[in-house]
Amino acid sequence: MLTQNLGYPRIGSQRQLKKACEQYWAGKIGQDELNRVARTIKEENWQTQLDTGIGLIPCNDFSFYDQTLDMSLLLGVIPQRYSPVLTQVPGNSEIDLYFAMARGYQKDGLDITAMEMTKWLDTNYHYIVPEFKAGQEFAISSEKVFGEYQAANKLLGQRAKPVLLGPVSYLLLGKEKEQGFERIDLIKKLVPIYVDIINRLKRLGAEWVQLDEPCLVLDLSAKEKDAFNYAYHCIANGVSGVKLLVATYFDALLDNTQLAVNLPVKALHIDLVRAPEQLDEVLALIPPNLRLSVGVVDGRNVWKNDYVRSLNLVNKAVEKLGADRVIIAPSCSLLHCPIDLELETGIDPEIRNWVAFARQKLDEIAELGQITRGNTALLDANRRAMESRRSSQKVHKQAVKSRVAAISETDTARKSAFPVRQELQHERFNFPLFPTTTIGSFPQTEDIRQLRARLKKGDLTIEQYEKAIEEATIDAIRWQEEIGIDVLVHGEFERNDMVEYFGEQLDGFLFTKNGWVQSYGSRCVKPPVIYGDVSRPQDMTVRWTKFAAAQTTREMKGMLTGPVTILQWSFVRDDQPREITANQIALAIRDEVMALEEAGISIIQIDEAAIREGLPLRKAKRPHYLDWAVRAFRITAGGVRDETQIHTHMCYSEFNDIIEHIAAMDADVITIETSRSQMELLQAFAHFEYPNEIGPGVYDIHSPRVPGTGEMVSLLARAAGLLPARNLWVNPDCGLKTRKWPETKAAIVNMVAAAKQIRELI
Numbered sequence: 001m002l003t004q005n006l007g008y009p010r011i012g013s014q015r016q017l018k019k020a021c022e023q024y025w026a027g028k029i030g031q032d033e034l035n036r037v038a039r040t041i042k043e044e045n046w047q048t049q050l051d052t053g054i055g056l057i058p059c060n061d062f063s064f065y066d067q068t069l070d071m072s073l074l075l076g077v078i079p080q081r082y083s084p085v086l087t088q089v090p091g092n093s094e095i096d097l098y099f100a101m102a103r104g105y106q107k108d109g110l111d112i113t114a115m116e117m118t119k120w121l122d123t124n125y126h127y128i129v130p131e132f133k134a135g136q137e138f139a140i141s142s143e144k145v146f147g148e149y150q151a152a153n154k155l156l157g158q159r160a161k162p163v164l165l166g167p168v169s170y171l172l173l174g175k176e177k178e179q180g181f182e183r184i185d186l187i188k189k190l191v192p193i194y195v196d197i198i199n200r201l202k203r204l205g206a207e208w209v210q211l212d213e214p215c216l217v218l219d220l221s222a223k224e225k226d227a228f229n230y231a232y233h234c235i236a237n238g239v240s241g242v243k244l245l246v247a248t249y250f251d252a253l254l255d256n257t258q259l260a261v262n263l264p265v266k267a268l269h270i271d272l273v274r275a276p277e278q279l280d281e282v283l284a285l286i287p288p289n290l291r292l293s294v295g296v297v298d299g300r301n302v303w304k305n306d307y308v309r310s311l312n313l314v315n316k317a318v319e320k321l322g323a324d325r326v327i328i329a330p331s332c333s334l335l336h337c338p339i340d341l342e343l344e345t346g347i348d349p350e351i352r353n354w355v356a357f358a359r360q361k362l363d364e365i366a367e368l369g370q371i372t373r374g375n376t377a378l379l380d381a382n383r384r385a386m387e388s389r390r391s392s393q394k395v396h397k398q399a400v401k402s403r404v405a406a407i408s409e410t411d412t413a414r415k416s417a418f419p420v421r422q423e424l425q426h427e428r429f430n431f432p433l434f435p436t437t438t439i440g441s442f443p444q445t446e447d448i449r450q451l452r453a454r455l456k457k458g459d460l461t462i463e464q465y466e467k468a469i470e471e472a473t474i475d476a477i478r479w480q481e482e483i484g485i486d487v488l489v490h491g492e493f494e495r496n497d498m499v500e501y502f503g504e505q506l507d508g509f510l511f512t513k514n515g516w517v518q519s520y521g522s523r524c525v526k527p528p529v530i531y532g533d534v535s536r537p538q539d540m541t542v543r544w545t546k547f548a549a550a551q552t553t554r555e556m557k558g559m560l561t562g563p564v565t566i567l568q569w570s571f572v573r574d575d576q577p578r579e580i581t582a583n584q585i586a587l588a589i590r591d592e593v594m595a596l597e598e599a600g601i602s603i604i605q606i607d608e609a610a611i612r613e614g615l616p617l618r619k620a621k622r623p624h625y626l627d628w629a630v631r632a633f634r635i636t637a638g639g640v641r642d643e644t645q646i647h648t649h650m651c652y653s654e655f656n657d658i659i660e661h662i663a664a665m666d667a668d669v670i671t672i673e674t675s676r677s678q679m680e681l682l683q684a685f686a687h688f689e690y691p692n693e694i695g696p697g698v699y700d701i702h703s704p705r706v707p708g709t710g711e712m713v714s715l716l717a718r719a720a721g722l723l724p725a726r727n728l729w730v731n732p733d734c735g736l737k738t739r740k741w742p743e744t745k746a747a748i749v750n751m752v753a754a755a756k757q758i759r760e761l762i
């Protein structure tokens with residue numbers, strides 16, 4: 001039976017790519033060195049997969065920043081505003097254009113904004129959103145995929161399988177930047193380019209080409225379904241002698257099953273981890289020649305594969321199709337997994353035996369293949385690991401389960417309705433109109449990171465470490481006072497990451513040393529692993545919040561991460577429904593909120609950055625998720641007094657379809673990301689007549705670019721045109737931890753000036 005992989009992490013086991021990109025951006029290394037690092041990572045990845053014995057091995061799954069941006073470059077979808085990067089700056093080349101699109105370009109006398117970025121379906125990976133205009137033309141404009149295929153082919157021969165984002169998903173995941181057309185209608189112009197690309201790959205030797213079409217698991221309009229048919233018939237007619245594999249993942253095909261199985265391609269991949277139930281329908285409808293790639297190894301989580309369960313699915317497919325029409329695969333690209341469990345030396349061996357990272361998942365795919373060929377000895381150890389996890393006391397805690405079962409309706413609501421609270425809070429705080437604040441973190445400079453590294457190594461005592469963090473906090477507070485911010489933050493210098501920091505202090509969490517996963521560009525996160533029932537043994541943030549509050553007479557926000565975000569940005573148990581884990585975390589955060597209030601903190605922000613990204617891809621599944629997600633947030637905030645102001649923060653993403661649920665969270669103040677989309681998002685809030693206070697971000701923190709005051713004033717004016725001025729706050733899009741101090745200071749000073757100007761104007 002054939003095995004395959006769909007994609008492999010590309011950051012390098014020591015985050016070499018992150019480091020190289022950042023050095024390149026800082027002008028510390030040149031393009032040759034950057035390319036050398038990239039080449040080494042690719043070759044190592046290919047070699048690993050080859051050694052494991054995987055049948056079809058992906059290439060072009062590497063990317064310097066994002067594979068969707070790679071597609072935009074390949075297809076020539078390069079917004080006009082970037083041309084000066086090449087035409088006006090001698091010495092710049094394709095890679096500089098590419099990074100300019102990803103990050104904006106503010107040097108050499110140019111000032112160009114970055115392209116929009118958003119979450120990749122329901123993951124915490126971010127892609128650069130393709131921008132389309134009405135007269136959009138396409139043309140092969142980058143050699144990357146061809147070069148990468150040739151390099152892979154040298155090492156892997158026929159096993160090398162180039163990966164492209166398929167044409168329909170490419171269009172659907174993009175955005176119209178002009179009025180008067182629908183991007184899906186561009187399919188006619190786009191498809192011939194795909195034909196050319198695939199033919200070129202074929203001429204270079206490619207036997208298989210993987211086309212990712214994750215949009216096949218979404219609710220599709222008739223027109224979008226037609227586009228799939230049209231595109232793949234054109235491609236099938238235009239190419240010959242190459243096997244096409246269409247890959248779907250993250251959910252079931254459902255009403256798109258008929259469409260998907262009848263596309264004129266050689267193989268279809270389906271995700272049987274997220275949606276094992278879809279196998280029956282796919283098998284019932286599959287035509288005689290289509291091969292089926294069964295995604296049975298979880299590409300989105302870290303749990304060891306349950307071989308018995310996977311083999312049930314594989315065998316079912318084999319019974320119907322025969323072994324030569326079945327391919328064993330991970331559920332999706334392994335991009336979303338940490339790289340190698342071997343690098344984790346500190347994990348409790350009992351728990352470690354339940355876990356598999358990307359490297360180990362390759363072994364699992366290969367082993368499943370071997371078991372189907374008769375090597376059943378491989379089953380025993382796996383069975384024992386599964387049983388040990390099911391019965392372990394490290395996982396199951398009766399007290400936690402009972403407390404969740406006892407949550408009541410009064411636990412989930414504030415004492416009074418928002419208008420009453422708003423009166424009380426306005427009286428208490430007496431802020432000006434358009435109060436200014438930031439989202440929580442300030443730059444995590446190399447100095448700060450070094451402190452933690454030195455503490456871990458034992459080069460610093462805990463007292464020395466805390467003293468240094470206190471100094472950074474005091475500096476940040478003084479600076480905020482100086483420039484006149486209304487609601488201060490302590491800067492989160494003591495936190496490595498907004499989820500890991502809490503995970504480290506909660507029971508039921510495990511944290512890794514090297515379990516990095518790419519979030520966007522060079523930014524990686526190290527999600528904790530929730531393996532057991534969650535509880536909070538002691539205060540988590542009170543010490544630092546109290547310390548910070550004592551340094552100033554201004555208001556100091558307490559800063560917590562909400563339950564859905566902790567859940568969403570962790571690797572979650574797959575042995576109980578997510579909502580139960582969410583409620584366990586919610587109770588822990590609620591206890592922390594109460595402890596902060598008790599300590600005299602009057603404004604508490606509970607970040608729910610990830611609530612939108614947890615939304616099921618299919619509309620029919622959304623109400624249930626939103627019910628429990630909103631309820632979990634309300635549990636965290638439900639205990640405080642009316643005068644205590646609860647903030648929440650959400651990262652960008654479209655809220656249009658869930659605005660009533662955002663309102664149901666009933667936070668006193670919500671801050672959201674709006675600057676890159678020019679306040680577009682706010683229209684939905686206006687349309688809904690969102691009643692509570694809101695801070696639409698005016699500063700795009702994902703780019704080093706410093707926005708001017710005038711720019712921010714006009715964004716605020718636009719906001720004031722949409723929502724009552726008394727409800728508006730002024731803040732950046734998100735936390736500032738990934739930025740450097742100089743640009744942060746310049747931007748926030750401009751932001752405070754913008755708030756002053758808009759107060760005059762209104």
Ligand code: GLN
Nearest residue numbers: 439440441607609735736
């Ligand atoms: N308080 C967090 C910070 O500022 C929020 C970040 C986020 O939502 N992504 O870093």
Ligand code: ZN
Nearest residue numbers: 609650651734
């Ligand atoms: Zn954010």
